[in-house]
Amino acid sequence: MVRSGAVIVGLVLACALLSLLWTPFDPLPTDAAARLLGPLTDGHLLGTDPYGRDVVSLLMYGSRITLLVGLAAVAIALVVGVPAGIGAGMAGGWVDQVVMRATDVALAFPALLLVIVFGAAFGAGATTAVLALGIAAAPSFARVARSGTLQVMAREYVTAARAANRGPLWIARRHVLPNIGGLLVVQSSVAFSIAVLAEAALSYLGFGTRPPTPSWGRMLQEGQSHIYDHPLLVLWPGCAIAVTVLGLNLLGDGLRDRFDPRSRAPEGTAAL
């Protein structure tokens, strides 16, 4: 499972990296003369969109956006959630209570809703979307980090370190972080695929990356108005999203089996 997941994610990553250097056509400029061409015409492998842009080039450029948004959201969630979770687990007492109640509140805001609220408050765009997605994912990271920390703190080597007068920061760096690293990797893959799904939905709604930057979600939105005459325009970005998420999920499940053998329930990614 890890292997097939890694292959799919690797292919998407390769597409994104390749798009930095080369795409079959320039994905940005519109060309009224070449709009809505069918597949395999004039060198356009999958045809062109309603603005005359090459679909393959758009898909490649979109993969870059998708991965960037996912990566940035996961990074924010890690930076916010993990210190909070480790701190709560190590300190206990009222610190723990405050962090846990804060995660309760944050979890009441589903990612999509949070992005829409942020978009309403601070203006829609990729930056707000990434921030909101990161904040939405942070509480799960905090909870995973906290429960992992609690297990590590009960170990004898931590008691020994304390007896040796090691400070909490030293213990956190030396014992806690390395031991919960696996859990965090698994959680990252889950959060990544949630972010990819959410980004697609948000761009579709007009709350994600703004035009003219191509993204898979907006390709769907633009394709919907041509669903009667050119249904393939919806199919291509749809496949891109589904295949990417499938790859991330397979990778995540495989990583879970490797790092967290006790977990029984297969966590599906229930983003949307």
Next chain:
Amino acid sequence: MRAAAAVLRRLGIFALTAVLASMVVFALLAVVPGDPAQVALGLTATPEKLAAARAEMGLDRPLPVQYLDWATGLLGGDLGTSAVTGRPVGPELASRAWVTAVLVAAGMAVAVLVAVPMGVVAAVRRRRPDGMLLSGLSQVGIAVPAFLAGLLLITVFAVRLQWFPSGGWTRDGDGLADLLSYLVLPAISLGVVQGAVLARYVRSAVLDVLREDYLRTARAKGLPPLRALLRHGLRNAAIPVLTVGGVQLGVMLVGAVVVEKVFVINGLGSMLLEKVGNRDMVAVQGIVTVLVLAVLVINLVVDLLYTVIDPRLREAP
């Protein structure tokens, strides 16, 4: 007694979370650039008129006072008056919420109808090709977001086959058949994906139950596998599934925002997008609060049901 204490504690956490969450919604949308008085009066309003309007709307008071005022109104079911339309938010929200509730309920029904048979068969026949095929299918289903499923369903069943309308909702005077024809595609797109997620939990819950001694005993008594599972196992398998189902109900509530957009349905989700679009912040506050409270209530009910179904949890400290 322990059970009562646990329930009380859970209720306390619920109340605290609800209050804090409503504060967050209020604060986020109170700091929005754009003055509601300006929105109501337009750009040509004089400063004096603006000040008067602000005083009338209560915007010149300190934020905590405004929050208390809004929150007490909320408790009495009053969501405030829109500065854009000049009408109270509550009634429109209630009529839109009905549409979303019908959609989500139908979606959940589809999810359960997909998940339970799929999960049980995938577990019981896990080493046969059909069981493995079902597991694989649910893996693919999870990767398809609801709105994408909606677009694909429209392409096939509305555009090609023309069995169902590609969008819209019932008007006054329509019968049940009309409602169903509008409901089928959105409910399937909302439910099938969540059904695929749920099916994996059903599968692993059933697998756990299949390993239990009491089920082996039931089999040893001569009950066929499926009968034994239905008689003895489903209740135990239901516990983990119920939790996930509750989480998914919340997920669907928000997923409905996108699905309503795909199918042009006038529910709570399209109302939210509309109000964000014309910067009607009082209405946005109301909708977001209602959605967040709904998620919290769903979680509360699931947790409480959990204690009812699983007697072991009642003993737990």
